[in-house]
Amino acid sequence: MAKMGMNSTPGTDDSRSPALHEKYFVGMILLVTAITYAATIRFDFVYDDFPQIVYNPFLRAWHYAPQYFVSSVWKQMAPLTPGNYYRPLFLLLSRVNYAIFAGRALGWHLVAVLMHLLVTWLTYQLVRKMTGQFTTAWLAALIFGVHPIHHEVVAWVSGTTESLFAILFLLAFLAYLQSREGAKVLWLTVSCALYALALLSKETAIILPVLVFAHGWIEFSPAGNEDRPRYGSRFRSAFGPAVLFLPIGLLYLLVRNRVLSGLGHSFSHVSAVSWLLTLPSILLFYVRNWFFPFRFSESYDLFYQSQPNFSQVILPAMILLALAAAIWMLRIRLGEKTVSLAVAWIVITLLPALDTFVFRPDELVHDRYFYVPSIGAALLVALFVQRIAKTRLGLFGQPSHVVLTGVALAVILVFFAGRAASFWSGDYALYSRAHQIAPLNRTAMNNLGAELMSRQELDGAEKLLETGYQLDPLDSRFSYNLGRLYYRKGDFEKAESYVLQAARLDPSLADTYVILGQIRLRQHRQKEAQDSLRHAVDLNPYSAPFHTSYGIVLALNGDCTDADQQFEAALALNPGDPLTTIQMFRCRASLAPATPPSTKPGQL
Numbered sequence: 001m002a003k004m005g006m007n008s009t010p011g012t013d014d015s016r017s018p019a020l021h022e023k024y025f026v027g028m029i030l031l032v033t034a035i036t037y038a039a040t041i042r043f044d045f046v047y048d049d050f051p052q053i054v055y056n057p058f059l060r061a062w063h064y065a066p067q068y069f070v071s072s073v074w075k076q077m078a079p080l081t082p083g084n085y086y087r088p089l090f091l092l093l094s095r096v097n098y099a100i101f102a103g104r105a106l107g108w109h110l111v112a113v114l115m116h117l118l119v120t121w122l123t124y125q126l127v128r129k130m131t132g133q134f135t136t137a138w139l140a141a142l143i144f145g146v147h148p149i150h151h152e153v154v155a156w157v158s159g160t161t162e163s164l165f166a167i168l169f170l171l172a173f174l175a176y177l178q179s180r181e182g183a184k185v186l187w188l189t190v191s192c193a194l195y196a197l198a199l200l201s202k203e204t205a206i207i208l209p210v211l212v213f214a215h216g217w218i219e220f221s222p223a224g225n226e227d228r229p230r231y232g233s234r235f236r237s238a239f240g241p242a243v244l245f246l247p248i249g250l251l252y253l254l255v256r257n258r259v260l261s262g263l264g265h266s267f268s269h270v271s272a273v274s275w276l277l278t279l280p281s282i283l284l285f286y287v288r289n290w291f292f293p294f295r296f297s298e299s300y301d302l303f304y305q306s307q308p309n310f311s312q313v314i315l316p317a318m319i320l321l322a323l324a325a326a327i328w329m330l331r332i333r334l335g336e337k338t339v340s341l342a343v344a345w346i347v348i349t350l351l352p353a354l355d356t357f358v359f360r361p362d363e364l365v366h367d368r369y370f371y372v373p374s375i376g377a378a379l380l381v382a383l384f385v386q387r388i389a390k391t392r393l394g395l396f397g398q399p400s401h402v403v404l405t406g407v408a409l410a411v412i413l414v415f416f417a418g419r420a421a422s423f424w425s426g427d428y429a430l431y432s433r434a435h436q437i438a439p440l441n442r443t444a445m446n447n448l449g450a451e452l453m454s455r456q457e458l459d460g461a462e463k464l465l466e467t468g469y470q471l472d473p474l475d476s477r478f479s480y481n482l483g484r485l486y487y488r489k490g491d492f493e494k495a496e497s498y499v500l501q502a503a504r505l506d507p508s509l510a511d512t513y514v515i516l517g518q519i520r521l522r523q524h525r526q527k528e529a530q531d532s533l534r535h536a537v538d539l540n541p542y543s544a545p546f547h548t549s550y551g552i553v554l555a556l557n558g559d560c561t562d563a564d565q566q567f568e569a570a571l572a573l574n575p576g577d578p579l580t581t582i583q584m585f586r587c588r589a590s591l592a593p594a595t596p597p598s599t600k601p602g603q604l
Contacts, residue, residue, distance in 0.1 A: 345376030
């Protein structure tokens with residue numbers, strides 16, 4: 001059983017709760033969490049799952065595993081484009097999943113749910129150890145486990161990068177907490193090792209030393225002969241453990257810089273002033289979605305601000321200040337140190353998500369970025385509920401008002417969590433919801449247009465994509481998809497003009513040259529089509545369909561020798577592909593020497 005913490009809320013000392021009660025409550029929390037997201041195991045792959053998992057050739061064989069540690073997550077899509085995501089352990093997890101489940105989405109979703117259950121259990125362990133309060137711990141874990149703000153992480157296979165990072169991050173912090181109770185060298189060594197693994201899962205783990213320092217500062221206990229803590233002693237006490245993590249973080253940054261050719265690459269070229277003006281809206285977004293969890297989506301209409309207007313800058317700042325003031329005034333009643341720890345956890349773990357320069361201008365916020373910070377928010381809510389409840393034991397050895405409030409919260413959160421997760425059941429549901437919630441968001445508009453195209457709803461797709469193009473003609477995604485659209489409609493001249501514009505806007509995108517080759521092939525411009533497809537293969541040699549398409553055009557142009565090489569390259573990336581196999585057979589058959597007619601004995 002966890003030791004009694006220094007931050008026990010007055011009147012709620014439950015450190016002697018029977019172990020049976022603890023196991024019962026924790027088991028019920030995990031069961032409720034599992035039921036909340038059980039429907040997601042029937043979902044299909046959606047959105048980034050297709051390029052990142054379904055069509056990723058590097059997940060199909062173990063001999064690719066070493067490449068995970070020397071390349072970007074998106075190498076298979078854009079090998080020549082500088083990346084921002086170095087996550088080799090996420091790729092390793094995906095390889096394990098692929099080895100077990102291959103393309104069966106059910107298994108991948110089952111792993112996503114199980115990982116969220118593990119994070120929920122670790123949340124309980126974390127709060128239990130930090131506060132010494134069983135009641136606070138189970139209530140915080142319950143709120144965290146079923147909160148609908150986690151819809152992306154649990155219902156979306158690609159979102160497991162957050163839960164994988166959270167598992168290792170929480171284990172690293174728990175090991176640090178254990179080092180404060182004994183065997184300091186051993187547990188700090190374990191914590192540092194887990195920190196390294198967390199960094200290889202997701203770059204946001206870099207802030208763990210800051211969190212360790214904040215915890216040491218808040219939990220500092222002055223010597224017995226000191227009436228007031230000296231800041232020098234407090235700093236040394238907090239900095240001592242934190243500094244041990246710094247060499248690991250530095251080594252990670254050096255490796256990341258080498259692999260990605262830089263620590264990060266900006267998508268948004270905005271000024272620091274514009275970022276500051278936008279910051280209140282970003283912070284209020286997470287506050288609003290936490291406390292009013294019923295309007296979730298993959299995309300949101302939140303954009304950079306250039307002027308200090310009232311609704312997007314001043315009012316959000318005022319609300320945030322009022323919330324901060326309320327927490328400050330309640331800190332003594334709720335437990336000053338515990339409140340400080342909760343706020344520090346929220347603020348510090350959210351910091352990486354505030355580096356919006358590495359995001360697209362229409363993707364400044366996502367609910368998944370609040371996954372780990374929401375542990376601190378759950379702790380704050382649990383403290384508030386526990387403080388306003390009566391302290392008498394009533395239900396299952398717990399304050400009855402706490403149990404009843406927890407049940408009521410769970411019912412509400414489970415309902416909204418199920419609804420939020422349901423939009424991830426398929427691409428059409430996901431993109432329709434995103435466009436409904438964020439009608440001005442370019443990503444939502446483009447994705448829904450492309451999905452309508454795949455459903456053969458060409459008129460609806462055309463209207464949506466043309467609207468997006470008019471709003472932002474410099475977004476290559478609209479011109480690219482409009483090129484695809486008019487190609488399907490048979491207007492090859494219009495299709496080519498849009499695709500060429502997309503190529504000028506983003507010359508590194510190989511897909512553009514594939515569709516350009518297809519357009520030119522339909523116009524009987526075989527040589528130009530061949531040149532376009534060769535350029536696509538040069539830009540991305542890791543796409544099996546690109547090699548196959550290039551090989552087909554080479555064969556049409558009578559070059560079956562080079563075509564055969566392209567088919568072999570395609571099959572090396574995607575073994576057994578039927579289309580490639582058939583095309584290779586035809587090409588090789590045409591290269592085979594003609595069999596001479598048989599002759600009878602004695603004939604010349």
